[in-house]
Amino acid sequence: MSRSIAEKRAAFRALHGSGCFVLPNPWDAGSARYLESLGFRAIATTSSGFAWSNGCADNHMSLEAVLAHLRSMVAATNLPVNADFENGFGANPEEVAESVELAVATGVAALSIEDSTGDAGAPLFPIDVAVARLEAARGAIDESGGDTLLIGRAENFVVGMTDLDDTLARLQAYAAAGADCLYAPGIRTAEEIQAVVQAVAPKPVNVLIGANSTLTIDDLAALGVRRVSVGGALARTAWGAFMRAAQSLAQGRFDGFGEAASGAQLNGLFGGDA
Template identity: 45%
Template sequence: MRDDKGAVFRALHERAGAFLIPNPWDVGTAKFLAALGFEAIATTSAGYAFSRGRPDGGVPFDEMMAHCRELVAAVDLPVSADLEKGKGDTPDSAAETVFAAEAAGLAGCSIEDFSGDEADAIYDFGLAVERIAAAADAARALRRDFVLTARAENFLHGRPDLDDTIRRLQAFEKAGADVLYAPGLSTIEQVKTVCSAMTKPVNVLAIPGFAMSALVEAGVSRVSLGSKLTTAAFGAVEAAAREMLDQGTFEYARKGTSFATLQALFSA
């Protein structure tokens, strides 16, 4: 792996087709996914919060950065981070977020326009754009490559306005973001519309019912999983618990990754 993992990460977005970036929530899952052959990983704010028994958005910035440093140290892959709104609400805080991310060894990060307050969920357009512009300026001032993803959060917070989402993503693109991302899109038509409106790479949150091939055909460059692996893991634990409590059986144990496989991986 080259020393400049930001450059490696950027190159993944520039090749033909799309790549899949999974979202581990701790060191063990990061190492496991790296061993399975993924080319990059990204943190999940919700997944890490749930693993700590907290709600999404309930992890302080400094603790999230410590988590990022752990994952960077655990794998020899580019690591990007879901840093939610970053250190604060201002453009300066968005820039500080990028500097902190680079210092943690991250190859990139995402910054979103969700304010953290459901009562007033989405930053005003002007402020949202200023925040991404400041973050982009900070990223370009770094000594190594760094991939900035700008997120438009309308669809996750009760504002399924595709026109406004595209307007925001286009403004983020013009402000200097490297990758554009609108989590919560639910149809291929929405994905195609977003991708056709951008000139830079688009990340899409995996959509159940649609294969990677369909997303590639729609114009996507990167597919992420968000908290989906975390909720799948919790789902497996829930199914196992229900079987034991309701049926008194332990058949779930036949489906898990073997102890020997994990012991060998983590002993290497």
């Protein structure tokens, strides 16, 4: 039985009340539906995975393309969808508010706003500008009904500015600006994660886990983390398998298909009883 947008949003908000859950990141409708079949309770889009599937680098898709992608992902599954909305697709708070209003209309249960600029010379917005952008996003969500969660992201560690004190100050400011959940992708150690959790408590924290992490879900739960996402890791894993098989094929070999999923399994997943 399909759930309404309101039901998806309410279910997603409830997940943030206690415990720790995994929020995997599919890149298209098919990968979203497979994750739903495994019993995950929510999914999040990945800007990088979506961009790569369209032959683009991360952060190079247009707002129109991203909105169409969000509509597709929401329609593909009964799960709540958390949108990776990059830096809000606006040069100023007013434009961010306009873009967020359009994103909310796609039916997503949550969306994240980064404080990254895309400028290598000045990769982060000044904190006061970043706060104004979050406040604009908060206002747009509230005017649309207020049931979509807002995630504030401090991108310090992603852009190479590994200043934990500045990261914590930004996250605290974003929490005060109305972010429902806080996120500092790139932090790795238990000490860094615990510092973030404590800095923004009682608001929930998302942690990004990729390759080479020794932390388990139980470890993260013990640190007080509420949700765990994987960013582009699933998409990169799929690309890795595809690239290895294609490279073997280019060399005249067919041994790259040994771990391929069966057509029957995929048809059964996507075709129901057909």
